[in-house]
Amino acid sequence: MDKDTPTSSGQIYSLGEQERAELEKKAEAGDAEAAFRLVQYHTFTQNNEAQRERWLLVAARLGHRTAQHNLAVDLSRDGKDLAGAAHWAAEARKGGDPGAERLLVEIEAARAAMLTPEAQAELAAKAQAGDAGAAFRLSRYFNYVLQDRGAERRWRKLAAEGGQPAAQYELAVDLYRNGKDLAQAAHWAAEARRNGDADAARLLREIEALQSPALTPDQEAALVAKAEAGDAEAAFRLSKYYHFVHQDGRVRGRRWLVRAAEGGQATAQYDLATVLQLDGNALAEAARWAAEARKNGDADAGRLLQRIEALRSGAPGQPGR
Structure with a gap:
């Protein structure tokens, strides 16, 4: 040089x-x-x-x-x-x-x-005293304002334990997305469903369907070949396999999920929108994929899109969302 x-x-x-x-x-x-x-x-x-x-x-x-x-x-x-x-x-x-x-x-x-320091302190006191709604509001603040995922998860867990259905649903999604504790993910999805969350039943069905056997090397290679050739269903199956069997959701699982969504697989588009919504800093992309899933016939995507748009606009009348 x-x-x-x-x-x-x-x-x-x-x-x-x-x-x-x-x-x-x-x-x-x-x-x-x-x-x-x-x-x-x-x-x-x-x-x-x-x-x-x-x-x-x-x-x-x-x-x-x-x-x-x-x-x-x-x-x-x-x-x-x-x-x-x-x-x-x-x-x-x-x-x-x-x-x-x-x-x-x-x-x-x-x-x-956004919260003022005074409002934050007041909510923290309420949350520590058992107010699940206050805990969930704090989780929103730490996610979307400070982008502090550690604090966000702590407050959301407290809200979930206090019976807040949206917190229970999001905790289930987070555990499901991480691919490390499907039993706990199923538990919180079931709690959210019991407490009236409209999306929790679907999530619970999906988690329970993941108790599938691992792929053999030949099956994996065949799916990769199909996915590389543009088969969105194969890409979606690989995303689940790498995420939940290999626990590699952040790398290969996410890559195949995106590939499946780009190929028009409606459930993959819904799942990708859900993941992006929880990331806290990708709401525009989340809305785009929810809209694509709705266009491609996903029955729950319209409600997901409404939830994301409510987060984008800060609509006040969204119970816990």
Whole structure:
């Protein structure tokens, strides 16, 4: 390798003193690209957060769509300024940023779940005293605002144990998705069904149907060949096999689930939408796959889509969802 070739981001975005001064002059005169180049310099070379924030705001105000997107991400982190984040995500979308629509959906979901410190403390006190609804509301906050899955799971488990049906359903889905404790997944799905959750019966049937024998190597190879050739049913069967037999749901199981959904398999599309909804930061994609599942005849997909859209809009009248 040529010793003069940059080998790190810090070197790639480095500026000499004169270059930096010229860029600052251009940025102050209204050059958005110059302002964003200064953002890169202060991010990767100088690691100067104050200067990075300064020039990022300048670039965003000058209409640089990547700067607007990045500023929206910064402001949404930990619920710092969700109104400002939504503004800049909307500006980036107006400017044609390809990821802005999804970002805006995520920010709006976070705004719907937002809590003040006082409200959070009040809900925590209620939840600790046995209020399952308060515990579930906290799980929403930690999922969609702070994206703290550990805390989200703790509050959701408390809500499920307190009899909150939506929490029980989501706990069952989480256990089912992880592929490690189908007995517990079935238990919570049954509890959710008993407490009136409309989707729990389907989930319970699916979990119970997974007590199928492992594939032989020849059967696995045959399914892979079919799936690679475009057979969505084979891809869906592989997704279940890798997820629940190999407990490899995050890698091969997820890959085959996506392949099956892309091939038009309605149940795979429903399952993928459910997984994405629980991820907390992919509601736009979740809605897209729920809509596809509904279009392809899945009987429960319309209700799933309604639930996802309620999360996206923060609709108040959704009991526990």
